[in-house]
Every structure is written in structure tokens, then in C-alpha cells.
Amino acid sequence: MNKHDLALFGGNPVRTTPFPRYNTMGQEEREAVLRVIDSGDLSKFMGAWTDGFYGGPEVRALEEEWAVEIGAERAVSVNSASSGLIVALGAAGVGPHDEVIVSPYSMCISATAPLFWGAVPVFCDVEPDTYCVDPAEMEALITPRTKAILAVDIFGQPADFDGIMEIADRHGLIVIEDAAQAPLAELHGKRAGTLGHIGVFSLNCHKHIHCGEGGIAVTNDERLAERMCLIRNHAEAAAGPRHETDLTNLVGYNMRMTELEASVARCQLRKLHPLVETRRSNCAATIEGLEALPGIRFGGIRENASHSFYLLPFLFDEIRAEVGRERFLEAVRAELAPTRGREKEGVKIYGGYVQPIYWLPIFQQRMALGRNGFPFADSGVGYERGLCPTVERLHLKELFCSDLMHAAMAATDVEDVVTAFHKVWEGRSFLK
Ligand SMILES: *Cc1c(COP(=O)(O)O)cnc(C)c1O
Numbered sequence: 426m427n428k429h430d431l432a433l434f435g436g437n438p439v440r441t442t443p444f445p446r447y448n449t450m451g452q453e454e455r456e457a458v459l460r461v462i463d464s465g466d467l468s469k470f471m472g473a474w475t476d477g478f479y480g481g482p483e484v485r486a487l488e489e490e491w492a493v494e495i496g497a498e499r500a501v502s503v504n505s506a507s508s509g510l511i512v513a514l515g516a517a518g519v520g521p522h523d524e525v526i527v528s529p530y531s532m533c534i535s536a537t538a539p540l541f542w543g544a545v546p547v548f549c550d551v552e553p554d555t556y557c558v559d560p561a562e563m564e565a566l567i568t569p570r571t572k573a574i575l576a577v578d579i580f581g582q583p584a585d586f587d588g589i590m591e592i593a594d595r596h597g598l599i600v601i602e603d604a605a606q607a608p609l610a611e612l613h614g615k616r617a618g619t620l621g622h623i624g625v626f627s628l629n630c631h632k633h634i635h636c637g638e639g640g641i642a643v644t645n646d647e648r649l650a651e652r653m654c655l656i657r658n659h660a661e662a663a664a665g666p667r668h669e670t671d672l673t674n675l676v677g678y679n680m681r682m683t684e685l686e687a688s689v690a691r692c693q694l695r696k697l698h699p700l701v702e703t704r705r706s707n708c709a710a711t712i713e714g715l716e717a718l719p720g721i722r723f724g725g726i727r728e729n730a731s732h733s734f735y736l737l738p739f740l741f742d743e744i745r746a747e748v749g750r751e752r753f754l755e756a757v758r759a760e761l762a763p764t765r766g767r768e769k770e771g772v773k774i775y776g777g778y779v780q781p782i783y784w785l786p787i788f789q790q791r792m793a794l795g796r797n798g799f800p801f802a803d804s805g806v807g808y809e810r811g812l813c814p815t816v817e818r819l820h821l822k823e824l825f826c827s828d829l830m831h832a833a834m835a836a837t838d839v840e841d842v843v844t845a846f847h848k849v850w851e852g853r854s855f856l857k
Contacts, residue, residue: 428855431848432759439848440841443765444773445833449634449696450689457688470681472659474666479654483687488641490694495608495616497624497643499650502687503657506605506627506640508680510538513623513642514573515674516652517599519544522800523572528558528584529781529816531577535603536782538575540793542674545804547571548783550813554724556580556738556778556824559815560588567592573599578607578617579778580826581733582726586612586620593621601625605640606735608633609701613729618643623653628686633700633733634693636686657681703832704734707839711737711830714843718850720746736778736826743822748856750776753849754825756856760845761829773828774842777820783808 432438461467461483469481479485484502492500503509519525521543527536529548536546547566552559556579563574574593576584586602593600600621604610607617608626618624623646626632628639644650652675655663660677669675682690712723720742726732741750758772787793788808791801811817829842849856 426848426852428852431756431852431855433756434855438762439760439845440762443762443768444829444838445835446764446766447831447833449693449700449832451692453692453695454689457692458685461684461688464684467685468681468683470658472662472677472679474663478658478663480681481684481687483684483691484682487682487687487691487694490691491626491641492643494694494697495618495624495626495643497619498645499643499647501642501644501650501653501657502682502690503640503642503680504682504686505629505638505680506603506625507534507538508657508678509625509627509640509642510534510575510601510603511541511678512653512656512680513601513625513649514538514542514544514575515656516649517573517601517623518673519572519599520674522570522804524568524570524804524806525572526558526563526566526574527782528575528577528579529783529813530556530778530819531579531603531782532605532779533782533785535575535577537787539573540800543794543800544572545570545800545806546788547806548781548808548813550815551579551819552585553815553819554740555582555585555727556724556816556819557582557584558589560585560592563589563592567596567598571596571598573601574621575601575603576621577603578610580738581607581610581735583607583610583612583617583620583730585727590621599623605632607733608697609731610733611731612727617733619645622646623649628690628693633704633735634690634697636689636693639682639686639690700832701733704830705732707830707832707834707836708732708734708737710836710839711827711843714840715739715846718846720850721846734830736828737830738778738824738826740819740823741776741825746850746853748853750822750825752856753853756849756852757845760848761842774825776825778824778826781813781816781820783812784810
């Protein structure tokens with residue numbers, strides 16, 4: 426090979442045809458939406474203690490079906506997973522100045538949800554090869570103010586809930602599982618979402634299945650489920666007629682899902698198994714295909730766990746590759762084509778994931794609610810750079826993610842991705 430064989434330097438790319446787009450919508454969803462439209466009832470929620478307090482038939486059916494699929498006693502639908510995390514923490518009784526242990530490597534709401542109740546997020550570093558919060562780092566973060574742990578099944582793999590629940594039980598903490606990326610993943614045969622006290626799923630348009638916007642919280646705790654139903658739907662109005670005795674956090678929002686979204690989500694749920702299965706086989710083929718490259722490594726799957734691959738993460742070793750991650754990936758992207766209909770987003774393989782959440786201005790400037798630095802001002806919790814060294818190293822140097830493994834990718838599409846990596850690996854000395 427010589428330098429000009431690489432597409433980055435003008436050579437023929439491995440692939441020029443766009444990759445197929447991941448679109449899970451079909452005839453079933455069209456019919457479901459029309460059925461709701463024809464009924465005239467696009468939502469049957471009432472913000473009062475009446476029959477409509479729990480929503481209409483599609484919402485209730487979705488909740489029942491979701492609970493059965495995930496293996497939980499109760500499911501409570503909301504308008505997003507972000508709302509789900511907020512109602513979960515509210516139901517758990519988290520309040521001003523409480524501390525909640527969170528992950529720095531996730532969508533930002535996984536760390537900011539405690540702020541909605543005036544609580545302070547405390548960042549816990551992640552495991553170097555699963556990227557989930559590391560229970561070994563957690564004990565040292567617990568103070569008399571610690572109330573809850575919000576752990577994320579990042580990229581689709583369950584966090585170490587054996588370790589997390591052991592610590593939580595010992596300290597009497599509530600555990601919320603952000604399972605937005607992990608539907609159908611399992612640990613010891615239990616589905617993600619059921620591994621803590623409350624689990625939260627997302628139905629936004631980027632997830633395995635979606636209904637536009639939506640979320641679902643699951644729990645085996647009847648009291649937590651009812652408190653979540655209250656907070657999603659004007660809790661203060663229903664509290665009196667229901668004779669609620671514990672009014673903590675019964676300040677309600679409107680986080681209700683409409684019948685339209687619920688009807689679509691029900692169709693999507695029926696497709697979830699095959700969609701996850703295809704991702705798993707595409708990921709297995711990619712992992713196997715890249716195994717021969719000494720500078721690229723899949724971090725692995727936790728023992729007794731399964732992965733549902735929201736994204737496929739790898740670790741890049743710039744010392745063995747003798748070239749930096751960004752330069753290498755730039756050359757890989759040059760060999761491939763974008764996704765049809767999403768050309769502007771480029772080739773979906775990228776260095777890092779989101780930046781460590783505590784780098785955001787809200788934490789760096791300790792400014793969230795009001796002008797007086799609440800709830801950070803009287804808290805000793807720190808957000809300095811270097812706080813979680815593993816996540817910073819992963820983000821800046823080691824981790825990269827591929828989205829080119831979703832269920833619309835055929836085996837030959839996956840093969841092109843693997844070929845591009847091999848080609849660039851062979852020609853990597855030209856990248857210096
Ligand atoms: C997508 C996502 C969320 C938020 O989901 P929404 O439904 O958009 O609010 C939360 N946590 C994680 C890990 C996610 O991937």
C-alpha cells in the first residue's frame with residue numbers, strides 16, 4: 426500500500442454508496458395513529474383525582490405491556506426519559522441539599538435531574554472498559570447527605586448493579602437506573618430497568634425504538650409508582666382527594682404521554698426483540714472483524730450480562746497505533762459513506778462520546794437555580810477538571826463509538842466498515 430491508496434489522500438474509498446437509514450416506522454404505526462385520530466381522544470388524562478388521572482386506553486395498555494416485557498410490577502409512562510428521571514428522583518423523596526451520586530459519561534440529564542429537586546449531583550468515575558459508574562469509587566463519595574445513586578447503563582450494557590446495590594443497601598440509598606440505552610439488556614437474567622429501585626427508558630427518536638418523544642419508568646414498588654403517577658400529573662391537585670399523608674415532593678408537573686405516542690410506542694415494543702437481536706449480530710461481526718487489529722479493542726461485556734448496543738464502543742490505543750485517535754478515525758471516515766437521508770451528519774463513527782458532564786458551564790460556574798448559586802453554594806462537592814481521570818482519558822484519547830451496527834445495516838454493510846478499519850490500520854504510518 427502507498428499513501429495515495431488511502432481515501433484521505435485521494436485514493437478510492439472502500440464505500441461510496443450511503444449506508445441504509447435506521448427507520449423503525451411502518452404500516453402498524455400508521456394504522457395505530459389513525460385509530461387514535463379517528464377516536465377524537467388524543468389524550469384522556471385529567472389533572473384531577475378522577476378516572477382520567479391515569480390516562481387513556483393506549484397509555485394504560487402501553488404501561489401494562491411494557492411492565493410485562495421488562496419484568497416489573499409497574500410502568501409509568503411520561504413524555505421523555507428526562508421527565509422519567511425527574512419523577513423518579515421526586516418520588517424517591519430527593520430534596521434540597523441532598524446529594525445524588527451520578528455518572529459523568531452520559532446524556533446530561535442523567536446528571537442534572539437531581540437539580541430539579543434542589544439536590545446536588547456528585548460525580549463518580551467510570552470503569553475503564555464498560556464506561557459505567559465504578560462501585561469501587563463510590564464508597565468514598567458517600568456523606569450524611571447522600572440520598573440516592575443514579576447509575577446509567579451506558580451504550581446498552583448494565584452498570585455493576587451487584588456492587589451498586591450492595592453499597593446502597595448498606596447506606597439506605599435509593600437507586601435509579603437510567604436504562605434509556607439498554608432495553609432488553611440483562612444482568613443475571615434480570616432485565617435492565619429492574620436492577621435498581623426505579624428504571625427509566627427513553628422513547629425519543631434516537632433510541633432503539635421510539636414514538637417521537639416519550640419515556641417510561643418501571644418499578645416493583647407500588648408506593649414509588651403511585652408517587653410517580655402523581656408527580657407526572659399535577660400531584661398537588663390529586664393529593665387531597667387521595668388522602669395522601671406524605672406530601673414530600675407532591676408538586677406536580679404535566680409530563681403526560683398522549684394517546685398518539687402511546688399507540689406508536691405499543692407497535693414499537695412489538696419490534697424490540699428483533700431490532701436488538703440484529704444489533705447484537707452486527708456488533709458481534711464488527712467486534713470479530715476488528716479483533717486482529719492490535720490497537721483497537723472492544724472493552725467487553727460484564728460477566729452474566731448482555732448488551733443491547735445503543736452504540737458500539739471501542740478503545741483505541743494510540744501508542745500501539747503510533748497515531749492519534751482523531752487522525753485515525755478521520756481516515757476511516759474518508760473510506761466510508763454517510764447514512765442515507767442524514768448525509769449532513771457524516772460517517773457515524775466518532776472519537777469520544779459526550780464530554781464529561783461536569784465540564785459543562787452549569788457545574789464549572791456552579792450556577793443553576795436562581796442567582797445565588799443554589800444548590801452548590803453551601804455544598805463541598807467539587808467539579809474541578811481532573812475530578813474523574815478515567816472518564817477524561819477515555820473521552821480525550823481512548824474511546825470511540827460506532828453507530829454503523831444498527832438493525833438496518835446488512836452483513837455486507839458491516840463488512841465495509843470492518844474493511845475500512847483494516848485498510849486504514851495497514852496504511853496508518855502515512856497518517857503521521
Ligand atoms: C436519551 C437518553 C436520555 C434522555 O432521553 P429523553 O427521552 O430524550 O429525555 C437519558 N439518558 C440517557 C442515557 C439517554 O441516552
